[in-house]
Amino acid sequence: xxxxxxxxxxxxxxxxxxxxxxxxxxxxxxxxxxxxxxxxxxxxxxxxxxxxxxxxxxxxxxxxxxxxxxxxxxxxxxxxxxxxxxxxxxxxxxxxxxxxxxxxxxxxxxxxxxxxxxxxxxxxxxxxxxxxxxxxxxxxxxxxxxxxxxxxxxxxxxxxxxxxxxxxxxxxxxxxxxxxxxxxxxxxxxxxxxxxxxxxxxxxxxxxxxxxxxxxxxxxxxxxxxxxxxxxxxxxxxxxxxxxxxxxxxxxxxxxxxxxxxxxxxxxxxxxxxxxxxxxxxxxxxxxxxxxxxxxxxxxxxxxxxxxxxxxxxxxxxxxxxxxxxxx
Numbered sequence: 001x002x003x004x005x006x007x008x009x010x011x012x013x014x015x016x017x018x019x020x021x022x023x024x025x026x027x028x029x030x031x032x033x034x035x036x037x038x039x040x041x042x043x044x045x046x047x048x049x050x051x052x053x054x055x056x057x058x059x060x061x062x063x064x065x066x067x068x069x070x071x072x073x074x075x076x077x078x079x080x081x082x083x084x085x086x087x088x089x090x091x092x093x094x095x096x097x098x099x100x101x102x103x104x105x106x107x108x109x110x111x112x113x114x115x116x117x118x119x120x121x122x123x124x125x126x127x128x129x130x131x132x133x134x135x136x137x138x139x140x141x142x143x144x145x146x147x148x149x150x151x152x153x154x155x156x157x158x159x160x161x162x163x164x165x166x167x168x169x170x171x172x173x174x175x176x177x178x179x180x181x182x183x184x185x186x187x188x189x190x191x192x193x194x195x196x197x198x199x200x201x202x203x204x205x206x207x208x209x210x211x212x213x214x215x216x217x218x219x220x221x222x223x224x225x226x227x228x229x230x231x232x233x234x235x236x237x238x239x240x241x242x243x244x245x246x247x248x249x250x251x252x253x254x255x256x257x258x259x260x261x262x263x264x265x266x267x268x269x270x271x272x273x274x275x276x277x278x279x280x281x282x283x284x285x286x287x288x289x290x291x292x293x294x295x296x297x298x299x300x301x302x303x304x305x306x307x308x309x310x311x312x313x314x315x316x317x318x319x320x321x322x323x324x325x326x327x328x
Contacts, residue, residue, distance in 0.1 A: 004057075008031060015158075064206075066201065068093050157191045160299065184245070214278065222289075235294075260313065
């Protein structure tokens with residue numbers, strides 16, 4: 001398969017490239033050449049800006065395209081319309097944040113989608129991110145006349161994650177000692193190793209699947225307690241978990257998903273119970289959680305000692321919160 005990847009040099013893009021190359025596909029990357037420009041010297045790279053600089057793609061043809069970095073419908077629409085006659089299939093990486101009500105459990109692909117009062121908005125924040133992805137899906141579907149797959153991804157984790165929204169836990173548990181554990185131990189948690197999502201996406205693109213698929217994991221109910229205990233075993237740690245409830249975390253303005261990775265308040269708990277039956281029926285599979293934890297930790301150890309974390313509690317903040325919890 002001749003495959004065009006929009007992006008391709010960061011996190012999911014890297015995993016897609018490596019999966020496609022391993023599958024003997026002929027890969028071309030289109031990006032600005034700014035992120036990790038020396039990463040794939042053996043792969044054809046076309047440089048341009050998808051916001052007004054798509055001209056370098058004119059006159060070329062591929063079997064399929066995968067759009068890893070589309071967030072604004074105007075820009076995504078330009079790419080999809082340009083490629084409509086140049087590719088047979090278009091895979092758009094979307095998100096489970098498209099759904100309107102994060103409190104709903106077992107949301108399948110037919111759950112109500114988020115909307116924007118002003119659909120011309122292009123500023124991306126917590127309120128607009130999901131609805132903008134909905135509009136992106138719509139413009140891709142229209143441009144490709146139904147030849148489009150929308151991968152509604154859950155939280156991506158694993159090596160090369162720039163967000164630290166999962167990496168915090170292998171690192172923190174490995175340090176051991178008293179660890180603040182967020183929310184209820186049995187709270188449901190969902191995420192997917194970026195390499196598993198990449199593997200499914202390439203296979204689904206080969207098969208020219210179309211429509212929306214929720215792609216997160218695992219295939220069973222995973223609790224926060226199980227995540228932390230698996231990390232403890234994988235890291236051979238002496239960590240002791242102190243469970244701190246939602247009300248305390250909210251009262252102390254602890255940031256969900258960012259400052260406290262994997263934790264969301266109970267009113268958003270639907271994000272931990274998304275229905276993935278459609279993806280499972282289409283071959284979605286997962287590596288063991290312990291492997292993801294060990295691989296993520298090993299990669300994190302290659303980062304510079306002065307690396308500034310983008311997610312997770314600082315040691316001082318964690319101690320402060322634990323002390324306040326014990327004293328109440």
